[in-house]
Amino acid sequence: MVTETILQQLVLFVPELILTGTFCLILLTGAFTKLRDYGTSTLTLIGSIAAFISVLPTIGVQKSLFAGMIAIDSFAVFFKLFSLVCLIGITLFSLHAGELKLVRTRSAEYYALLVAMTLGMFLMASATHLLMMVLAMELTSLSAYVLAGYTKEAADSSEASLKYILYGAVASGLLLYGISILYGLTGSLHYTTINHVLAVEPLSRVPLALVFVLLLVGFGFKISAVPFHSWTPDVYEGAPITITTFLSVASKAAGFAMLIRFFKLVCVNPVASVEAGYSIPLLPIDWQLLLAVLAVLTMTVGNLVALWQENLKRLLAYSSIAHAGYMLIGVVSFTDKGIASVLVYLVVYLFMNMGAFLVVMVVANKTGSEDIRTYRGLGSRSPFLAIAMTVFLISLTGIPPTAGFIGKLYLFAAALDAQWYWLAFLGVLNSVLALYYYVRIIRNMFLRESESAVPNISLTSGEVLLLGALLVPTLVFGIFFSPIVEIAQKSIVMLGVP
């Protein structure tokens, strides 16, 4: 009986199965054939496109699978498609990455781990059971640890990997401790059951507050929120740039998916929320305020520290911390609008952040440096690259007519709508702060001349296409943003939320 149900349910689990199959296939190919880089990357692309297509039929489905372990719903589908787009993008990036060329012999491991990480993100986005959530998170994290140290010949890559593991291990440990206390209090690991127990039984504040803080450490680590961010700059700087990009976009998005689903299903009073028409917090602690403080800390610290960075990878690492802070604004308000605004922001962020990293990668390929000084005079040496970078940076700042503005607009609108005025105010002030360091890059590209005779950076057609594919949405969504907003609004449907 049970087996039969599971087999039936597997139909909806096909995307994950395809990814698992791709993972195995790549490993086997790497071990037993002479197909190296292009072979394995092609397999990755085929696998991810197949997974993408297999996700499409599950749009609109609302179902709980495997005895409530995971949920198939629009929210999960959104993040699945999101991670797949990232995976495809990163695979294409990897083909152009100079630092990976040195280690071509091990490329099977690289692509296999990327696929495994994506599988982890799938499960992170759909987990409705704490155990499943932890497993998914560990799958993503473990793959990421290895990938961060993938170019083990480079000392800072190994250092990045080690730091990542140490921080990650502590964060998972604390998260598990929190989960065990929560289990002790409520007797269940299912989100909905926990929610039910919390709603019915009065539990004392202190252990719940402890649980909450411990869980926040785990989530905060994943989305690199201040004060759990200290691993981010070193890992982002040390890891191969493709992995940095993947971590800063896909992994962060999956962290947000996990965070939002947990709070939405566990910490919101379902009955009262339906009556009121908006989400009513359930816990006896003000977790919204706590998240708001976290958001302010994250964006302010991220922006302030970014001001001083000379290495672009590190600068973008801090900027990505700040962006997590902005997105937390949407989570704090916790209305449907708030969550939709986070999804809008993620889509926008995907294009602009990947674009900025791509430019850094291309420049690093040619010059071997990520230092801001190598960007001097880029405007005259390679106008297209410099203009593309300018658009991405302006979008990251949030100035119209770029997509970044729409993202910020939705976040601040959601905050105002949910009456978080001071949060919106601090948010906009932060985007002014951020302008300074983004413009520093623009200043180096256009306002300063290169110090010595540096060769022009010529782009391959593949790089031009990739840049174009990221540039066009960054501009077009700034003017016609209906599609992303529509998708985001439809994607907030979560299983178990009335």
Next chain:
Amino acid sequence: MTIQILGLGILSWITFIPLLGMVAVLCMPKHAHVAMKWTAAVVTLVQVILAAVIYFNFNPTLSGINTLDGMQFVERLTWIDLQSNTSFGRIHIEYFLGIDGLSMPMVLLTALISFIAVFASWNIDKALKGYIAMLLLLDTGMMGVFVALDFFLFYVFWEVMLLPMYFLIGIWGGPRREYAAIKFFLYTLAGSVLMLLAMLALYFSVVVVDPATGEKIHTFNMLAMMNPANYEPNSLLAGIGTTMRAIAYLALFIGFAIKVPIFPFHTWLPDAHVEAPTAISVILAGVLLKMGTYGLLRISYPMFPEMAQQYVVPLAILAAINIIYGALCAMAQRDFKKLIAYSSISHMGIVLLGMCALNSQGMVGAVLQMFNHGTITAMLFLIVGVLYDRAHIRDLDAFGGLALTMPKYTGVTTVAFFAALGLPGLSGFISEAFSFLGAFQNESIRLITIISTVGIILTAAYMLWTLQRVFLGHPHEKWRSLPDVSPRELFTLVPLAVIVIVLGIYPSLMINFMASSLNHLVDIVVRGSIHTTVLQF
């Protein structure tokens, strides 16, 4: 009144034709300097012609401001329309252009100043392609601000100007250009994000009913935001005189004040002006500063009439500080360009004082002063540019007796200087007189007005002193060989001088076109006159 060319309204053309020019310039080969310059010249000339067409077809009896039928050359299209679904309201953003007596002078000014700026940039050699592209993009942004009637669209245009301006100061500017450029960028962005919050608050408070479906829609339509009946009860900005409304008014005010700039937000201006190349200073002083006061009149005043009334005295005090402090600072300068920059602060103070009057004279004086200051200050910066191009210094004390060697130059300069200090018979006099007259009539700010008039004497003092230092006295040996003003430079200066003289003699050419709108604006602020506009979707 609507005029269409090739199926597109004239306002769309006048706004986006520079953008077309920019695309054309970008497609040209790098060294086709002549072609690029002439493209820019032609594009801006077309803009001037379109502005003239608008001027001659403008109906001066219609008032506009908050009535749709009072708006002229209206273009209205749906830009973003998201149907509502569960828990999300409908999102409706319009591409909504139109002008009235308040924006028409600004449209003329923008077209004119942009055209002149192109010719003032004729000597630019460094990365000309980028320069022209940025200049034309800036032009589109400026024009867009003055014709947009949808707040969202307004905001987009407002922000589009930032990046080109940053580059124009930062790449083609003087020695401290990097500092000046980033300072300008940071200041204005700080102002505009505050405006963004106020805009969102207005959006969430204002609701119009779609007559077709009876559905309630939040809107960015500025006209709808001016009608108190459209504010949803219990929404953020509902009611009259609430704290939230005061905060929103303040946020908008800071956003606009930075642009004007109003003391104490003015510190970016001297830096930006001194470092910017001549043509960009001309645009900055001629058009950009007007956006601040335009925003106050277009948005703050009609949307928050009670706040406009309540804060008249503080605003008048700031205006007085602008007038006197700006003049005193100008007097202390040895750098010719910095002097003109501070004189702008002083003259924009007169605009503010006129606005504070809250009566027809004051308001007409203010808007006329916006236009006049645009033309006069553009002349002044061009004049500084002429001298700097020849001597490569701007130190006032280093010159003397130029009247002997450069008679034509001295003639034009004299016209501009006398216009700036408000000599009767030149345009500056009319607008300053109206502003002060209007402000004097308003009893609550009468004392402030009296004090502010000191500014007129100070202005005369520093202008005449400058004239004396540079043009009179014994000529320096060093500057004996300076060539007089060239035909190209005369071509940029003379049209402005003609306008200054003509408007000084016959100001009705301008006043007639704006009186009706400005009277209506005064009505809205003072008597809360409301014309319900039924919005159709």
